[in-house]
Amino acid sequence: MARRNTIQRSLVLEAVNKLHCHATADEVYEEIIKEHPTISKATVYRNLNLLSDMGEIRRLEIPGSADHFDHITRNHCHVKCKICGRVFDVDMDFVAGLETGIRDTYGFDFTGYDIIFHGVCPECKKQQDSLQG
Amino acid sequence: MARRNTIQRSLVLEAVNKLHCHATADEVYEEIIKEHPTISKATVYRNLNLLSDMGEIRRLEIPGSADHFDHITRNHCHVKCKICGRVFDVDMDFVAGLETGIRDTYGFDFTGYDIIFHGVCPECKKQQDSLQG
DNA sequence: TTTCTTATTGATATATTATATCAATAAGAA
DNA sequence: TTCTTATTGATATAATATATCAATAAGAAA
Numbered sequence: 001m002a003r004r005n006t007i008q009r010s011l012v013l014e015a016v017n018k019l020h021c022h023a024t025a026d027e028v029y030e031e032i033i034k035e036h037p038t039i040s041k042a043t044v045y046r047n048l049n050l051l052s053d054m055g056e057i058r059r060l061e062i063p064g065s066a067d068h069f070d071h072i073t074r075n076h077c078h079v080k081c082k083i084c085g086r087v088f089d090v091d092m093d094f095v096a097g098l099e100t101g102i103r104d105t106y107g108f109d110f111t112g113y114d115i116i117f118h119g120v121c122p123e124c125k126k127q128q129d130s131l132q133g
Numbered sequence: 134m135a136r137r138n139t140i141q142r143s144l145v146l147e148a149v150n151k152l153h154c155h156a157t158a159d160e161v162y163e164e165i166i167k168e169h170p171t172i173s174k175a176t177v178y179r180n181l182n183l184l185s186d187m188g189e190i191r192r193l194e195i196p197g198s199a200d201h202f203d204h205i206t207r208n209h210c211h212v213k214c215k216i217c218g219r220v221f222d223v224d225m226d227f228v229a230g231l232e233t234g235i236r237d238t239y240g241f242d243f244t245g246y247d248i249i250f251h252g253v254c255p256e257c258k259k260q261q262d263s264l265q266g
Numbered sequence: 267t268t269t270c271t272t273a274t275t276g277a278t279a280t281a282t283t284a285t286a287t288c289a290a291t292a293a294g295a296a
Numbered sequence: 297t298t299c300t301t302a303t304t305g306a307t308a309t310a311a312t313a314t315a316t317c318a319a320t321a322a323g324a325a326a
Contacts, residue, residue, distance in 0.1 A: 004273055004322045025312080040276040045313065047274095061196030066312060137293045137302055158283080173305040178284065180303095199283060268326080275320065281313080291304065296297100 003050075008039055012047040016057050022068035022078070022087050062087060081121035088121060136183075141172055145180040149190050155201035155211070155220050195220060214254035221254060 015031040016023060023031070029044045048069050052059040060068040062080055068087060078087050148164040149156060156164070162177045181202050185192040193201040195213055201220060211220050 006274065043275055063194030063196050139303065176304055280315070286309070
């Protein structure tokens with residue numbers, strides 16, 4: 001049952017930390033095979049799950065997209081551009097304690113929440129504006 | 134280009150309204166084929182998309198689950214039970230105007246947000262308690 | 267060091283959700 | 297009734313992720 005340290009696991013952690021902008025499993029895989037072309041994608045998925053469970057990295061579930069993985073930093077939430085699909089950080093100081101407001105209201109045990117904002121990122125907005133005149 | 138009324142489209146709308154508890158495409162399909170076994174699943178998906186675009190129903194994207202579809206009611210957000218995976222309604226009066234707080238902070242055009250709370254529903258909590266003594 | 271147990275890997279199959287393709291059908295205008 | 301084409305049904309395909317399983321290797325034990 002004891003966890004074993006493997007090269008593959010440290011490569012996955014290293015890649016997530018290096019990419020650090022909420023990389024997808026596939027992006028992590030692509031990053032690793034640059035230097036270590038023999039790693040299996042299944043191994044990348046497995047270790048992303050393991051590292052998430054261990055609390056070494058954070059899984060970010062994006063509706064309609066693949067899961068993203070982030071190194072652990074201060075609390076923030078995310079906004080997904082509906083044009084290009086990229087995900088950006090948003091400070092979340094102002095939503096702190098959001099779940100405490102409903103904790104007592106329902107029979108539910110709340111363990112957390114995901115907030116995904118939708119919008120159009122500055123870059124895509126610029127592109128749209130230039131297209132429409 | 135003009136939209137045509139089809140039996141299939143009205144069946145999909147009818148099923149969503151009947152199930153009304155954030156049914157998945159598959160659940161909508163299963164509901165319809167009880168009476169109309171010849172409808173294609175592709176048609177169900179297509180009409181769920183169309184009806185969402187038309188504003189007749191609401192698409193609810195759940196991280197890690199299939200999209201759910203809801204008839205339009207007053208604003209509410211959702212909480213997903215991490216045990217059974219079911220999705221429940223939550224009043225969202227207290228989070229109204231959430232995105233206005235960040236609208237000016239970034240170069241982003243915010244169009245909305247999804248909040249998915251996580252937790253354990255009363256039923257699963259009860260089951261857990263009885264297992265653990 | 268060598269042996270041994272089994273966690274982990276790589277490769278691949280499978281599952282799930284959803285869209286793309288395309289000939290056949292049918293809604294609704296002409 | 298005829299005609300155009302939106303829509304359908306069937307199926308292929310895509311994207312994301314897990315399951316399976318024999319082979320490998322981490323790390324404890326001898």
